[in-house]
Amino acid sequence: MLLYKEVRRFWRVFAQTVAAPVITTLLYLLIFSHALSNRISLFHEGVSYAAFLVPGLVMMSVLQNAFANSSSSLIQSKISGNLVFILLAPISPFGFFAAYVLAGVARGLLVGIGVWLTAVIFFTPELLHPRGVLWILIFAFLGSALLSMLGIIAGLWSEKFDQLAMFQNFIITPLTFLSGVFYSVHSLPAFWQTASQLNPFFYMIDGFRYGFFGASDVPVLTSLAFVGAATLILGGLTWKLIDQGWKIRP
């Protein structure tokens, strides 16, 4: 029921939570595909820059919206005080965890599908039939789950919207923009290539892109191992924080 409520919550403000991110991401696509198409070297000769960019932007919107959903829902509930209704109910820590993670996944995937469909219709019809749908689904699910968990931690930790914005501006946005959304890491100097490989967002986007082209900057199994391990570790940490009532049951 908590999952249903969380999904209804973002659905109730569809224009703000789904339509707006789709439009914003498409503006990125429009501008960057024109501005950078001749300046970026890619890992695959047969792939246009616009086609390369779409999976990155789709995954970026999935990740950002998954994070935004759980973090904003929690901080709003904490500040307005209505979190008490969930805390008073016999919802297990795992139930709490699963509901917020899956609601974030749902919103992330919904926005991602919106961006992908619109991009296919208006910009890159060749992406209508990706090579590895299963890889796409795996990385989309794991990535959005991971970001939902980060959103939960940020929502639990923050006591004001400013603190949440700090989390978003100093952690989520830099890690997303430096993860290879707009470029192939092979085009970077050696140092930044190494640095990118420490960024978990890079593996999410690279693995997701592999699902479209069957090619990626690092082997897809490496990305899967990295993202899977990160999801498990962060999942364990998030569940533990909820179980301990961190910042919500003082």
Added chain:
Amino acid sequence: MVVFSRHTLFIMSYAVQFESVSRAFGETQALNHVSFSVESGEFFGLLGPNGAGKTTLISILAGLIRSDRGLARVMGFDAATHPMQARMNLGVVPQEIVYDPFFTVRETLRFQAGYFGLMRADDWIDEVLSHLGLIDKARLNMRALSGGMRRRVLVAQALVHKPPVIVLDEPTAGVDVESRHALWAFISRLNAEGHTILLTTHYLEEAQKLCGRIAMLKKGNVVALDHTDNLLKRFSQSLTVRLKAPRLPLAWASRALPLPSSDAVQITLDRYEDIEALIAAFRQENIPIDRFSTEEADLEDVFLRLTGDTDDKAAPPAATKEHHA
């Protein structure tokens, strides 16, 4: 219900139990070894001035905050070690008016019922809404309701899973008189059906009328715990006289306290018989009495004497008899 414990029989007769519950917030000791029990089916009042620890105690019972020491049980389930079972048996009306602005009244109640595993509770939701005078507001968004209506929705949320123990933390603050009566009629009916009620309120008249037993807290300590009648009896020997006269008899002048915003004075008498002596003193000195009234001890007097805090005097005097000389 069966509780597998060596204390089973002892525990089962109580709906709520606090055993030496303590909690500090920094330097402030909010609760200091608070112990008392509420039997199943009781209508129990928890009173005290602001900052006495009432909400902290209720929050520990509801699992919203942790105690430093001691046990809080709901229907025998420890709120700390068996939180799911304890919460299942508890309905809490929080003090603050809080709501989710995304949903209507009915959606809010459906979600709350769902959290307790009740997926089809519309009949009961309708009944609760009717009793709380909200049935015609069921389709409205929570934002469209007045403060009093939102508070009644809070009450409905606490009742939506028919909990055996209902905790009401200031449930009538800001609620109009008519709705308050309807609310108490409904709560009294639930109590008559066997639900245990734990009430905190600043309306001491309500507590006096409804609660069979009362605990009073002051600075985190229980300063009184007794049947309401017994508490009143302990103070029924005293009464307060309010009078207006050109001057006071010499023997009584030192006992008179001026009443704020009035030219009258107040004298507290230890016994009813003292009225005679007071009036005799006026006659003896040939002083006319312009106005004279007496006030019997009520729960508010008990409250003020035990807690020594006049700031929380919220309710009007319960029984006043006016005499004009």
